[in-house]
Amino acid sequence: MDILAIESSCDETAAAVVRDGRRILSSVVHTQVEEHGRYGGVVPEIASRRHIEQIAAVVERALCEAGHTVYSVDAVAVTAAPGLIGALLVGVNFAKGLALAAKKPLVPVHHLRGHLAANYLCFPELVPPFLGLIVSGGHSHIVEVLDYTEYRVIGRTRDDAAGEAFDKAARAMGLPYPGGVSIDRLTPEGNPQAFSLPAPHVSGSEDDFSFSGLKTAVVNLVHNARQKGEKLPAADLAASFAFRVADILSEHTLRAAKRLNYRTIVLAGGVSANSTLRRRMQEVCGEEGISLFLPPLSLCGDNAAMIGAQGYYQLQKGYTADMDLNASACMEIDREF
Numbered sequence: 288m289d290i291l292a293i294e295s296s297c298d299e300t301a302a303a304v305v306r307d308g309r310r311i312l313s314s315v316v317h318t319q320v321e322e323h324g325r326y327g328g329v330v331p332e333i334a335s336r337r338h339i340e341q342i343a344a345v346v347e348r349a350l351c352e353a354g355h356t357v358y359s360v361d362a363v364a365v366t367a368a369p370g371l372i373g374a375l376l377v378g379v380n381f382a383k384g385l386a387l388a389a390k391k392p393l394v395p396v397h398h399l400r401g402h403l404a405a406n407y408l409c410f411p412e413l414v415p416p417f418l419g420l421i422v423s424g425g426h427s428h429i430v431e432v433l434d435y436t437e438y439r440v441i442g443r444t445r446d447d448a449a450g451e452a453f454d455k456a457a458r459a460m461g462l463p464y465p466g467g468v469s470i471d472r473l474t475p476e477g478n479p480q481a482f483s484l485p486a487p488h489v490s491g492s493e494d495d496f497s498f499s500g501l502k503t504a505v506v507n508l509v510h511n512a513r514q515k516g517e518k519l520p521a522a523d524l525a526a527s528f529a530f531r532v533a534d535i536l537s538e539h540t541l542r543a544a545k546r547l548n549y550r551t552i553v554l555a556g557g558v559s560a561n562s563t564l565r566r567r568m569q570e571v572c573g574e575e576g577i578s579l580f581l582p583p584l585s586l587c588g589d590n591a592a593m594i595g596a597q598g599y600y601q602l603q604k605g606y607t608a609d610m611d612l613n614a615s616a617c618m619e620i621d622r623e624f
């Protein structure tokens with residue numbers, strides 16, 4: 288079964304054709320990152336406008352590279368939540384038009400489910416249940432993936448998402464957007480022990496985390512140094528920050544896995560590209576004999592192939608939508624459309 292998938296929840300216009308949820312036939316990603324970089328972050332109005340300009344060509348290319356037309360695929364899957372509402376609406380409306388014209392099932396997909404499903408595209412042996420750590424620009428969740436379309440969130444950030452914390456810390460340091468990438472580039476030259484950054488305490492749930500205190504600590508260090516006319520060693524600060532974030536995420540995920548008896552951990556989302564986090568997760572999972580699945584860098588960030596992978600399993604369960612499908616800026620991962 289070949290599914291055409293469309294993703295436009297943030298600043299990437301993407302389309303892909305995926306076979307049986309596991310094999311990428313084509314994957315096209317048009318990124319707007321350079322344009323948003325000028326403003327230091329994603330400008331929602333610009334994102335929507337660029338999606339409108341790009342979407343037809345991106346979908347056309349994905350179909351063509353897969354040797355398909357919209358009439359020969361079996362279904363159209365689309366990211367319908369969560370994300371920037373104007374950006375999501377472009378993809379949803381385009382997908383609705385295609386599904387209606389070609390008389391194909393329309394499959395709405397939750398963006399974070401898609402991030403997890405990116406792993407199905409490169410690890411044929413990976414099947415639920417497993418414990419997922421989703422770390423993106425807007426979300427940080429520890430999730431039990433009970434089945435392909437069944438989830439239970441057990442931990443989440445109380446404030447900033449991991450990617451957001453990277454982006455804000457980088458911005459304070461004067462590094463270009465996206466900040467996570469800039470910090471990651473600097474870390475190999477830095478000493479992760481140079482700065483002792485706080486590990487914020489969260490009361491109530493040992494699975495929840497908080498990153499805003501950590502981000503504020505970096506902002507304060509930068510401001511204090513600036514006031515004194517001093518220059519901070521950027522690589523040391525970047526390495527210390529990445530080390531602390533990786534430490535918090537790995538500690539929480541491992542503790543949850545041990546308590547709930549999961550022997551498989553799967554990483555997902557843009558921040559799973561972070562080299563410090565990947566290394567730390569490999570170390571701690573290795574020590575505990577837990578199998579760790581890390582998506583290849585090409586599938587960590589936003590793409591449509593992951594939406595096609597998850598769309599396949601949504602369709603298997605009969606989760607299709609009608610022409611009244613709407614996009615939602617916010618939606619929990621354990622809810623259906």
Ligand code: KG4
Pocket residue numbers: 297422423424425426449450451453454465466467468471556557558559560561562587588589
């Ligand atoms: O999953 P994603 O592409 O988009 C959302 O769904 O939000 O995640 C984007 C986030 C950004 O905050 C970006 O700075 C972060 O992922 N990111 C990284 C790295 N690459 C992307 N953070 C740390 N290290 C990286 N190598």
Ligand code: ZN
Pocket residue numbers: 398402423424556557588589
């Ligand atoms: Zn994403």
